[in-house]
Amino acid sequence: MGCATLTPVPEAWRSVPQAARITDLCARVSCASRGATDVKVTDGKLVASGKDLTPQFRAIQSFDVSLERREVAFAAKRSDNFDIGLVSLDGSDIHWVPEDPADETDVQWAPRGNKISFVVHSRTGDLVRTVHIPTSFQLTADFPYTAVRALGWEPAAERYAVVLTSPEASERIERLKYSGEGRESVVAPAVRLDVAIEPLADALLMRPSTLHYGERLPLIVWITETPFEWNDARGALMRNARVACAIVRQPSEAFWTAARAVAWIDLEKVYVVSGAPAPSPAYPGAPLSATSVVADPKIPTGRYRVDDRIVRAPPAIVESVAAGWIAEQLKDRNGPR
Incomplete structure (x- = not known):
């Protein structure tokens, strides 16, 4: 040798x-705007207007606020995995979305409605799960052997766009209905x-x-x-x-x-x-x-x-x-x- x-x-x-990397999804596609809030993460807790909304967790990976519902959706590590929880801006018990053995991250509210979406990191690739909060009805779009790098809802709340990356192809953008149907390429991979x-x-x-x-x-x-x-x-x-x-x-x-x-x-x-x-x-x-x-x-x-x-x-x-x-x-x- x-x-x-x-x-x-x-x-x-x-x-x-x-x-080429895609650093700003919403510069390439139309994304719903988000209202400003004073919710923030402090010492592993969600805090609003100086008031603790949650107990301390090992970590909070993401959160999003629905001003219409006055509710915060968040991804928190309670033990080994990140799970999705919901808590009122006015203070309430936490309601947990039925958990998955895999990490659930990057939660956000869909515009004009009662749906949240988040990414599930499964052993065979990422999934995007959409949950209708009043009924707990779920829809899942799967991306086999692929990682979801970013997600943005369109203003009409019928479709979202995702930045994807996978072993055989560099970053690209696809758009689809939240049911997982009607997938189309928006930006092709460079390689x-x-x-x-x-x-x-x-x-x-x-x-x-x-x-x-x-x-x-x-x-x-x-x-x-x-x-x-x-x-x-x-x-x-x-x-x-x-x-x-x-x-x-x-x-x-x-x-x-x-x-x-x-x-x-x-x-x-x-x-x-x-x-x-x-x-x-x-x-x-x-x-x-x-x-x-x-x-x-x-x-x-x-x-x-x-x-x-x-x-x-x-x-x-x-x-x-x-x-x-x-x-x-x-x-x-x-x-x-």
Whole structure:
């Protein structure tokens, strides 16, 4: 694999092209306006006009005020997860929306009505749930293997727009009815990969949309806490090398067992990319031939080091170094066939 010496990072590996981000949804679509209030979060509590509306929670992620109903909807962490609650501006008991095992965040009132919406972060992607408060009737729009970055209701309160991001496509805007029907693209992603996505044990597996007869692909295992979001470095790697990429929070033994059962994965060519230091011992169940690309704050800026089957790079550029270094290892030295 090379000597354990510091090597200059090639200029092309120091960064990757950045896909355009959507920082202001309501600058792109028409959003309902919100009235000003004096409600705020202080020490984990909702406070209005100097009066505590709620007890202290571990955290309050978001809140929104309906002046028409004189009611606050909020997302609070009571124990392990964020749940959605309702409390009167005049002071009342808290009414909790029937909770989901997953986090529920980014709550807001729909205009001109009695509905709230919030994002549910499920194990297979985000959902937007709309609840009619007087009847508790719920409607859900699902976004498989996708994260919802922002949501804005249209003034007529029949549709909302969302900023989405996913492993195969950078940020974009879609608009739909709150029932989940009538979806349409408003702003297309700057980058979209031509890949198929499927679950593999506790991971999400991306591969080229078309596989050749008898083909076996190198496997990239990309460790991240945000598996449903676009990543510029990972996208650059998949454009520059014909590989499969498993996106996972932490590869388990069950994951490696599942990978071994996939005929088109070449387990002689496995690369594990992590923004954390190399684990000790290595990932349980991983092939002995696997190479790890990891963050190491001891590596000077602009350098990387190869120690046996571990590539170490500064944390700020470890992902771009991984994209460049792995693509270089997989080049066909014999040229096009």
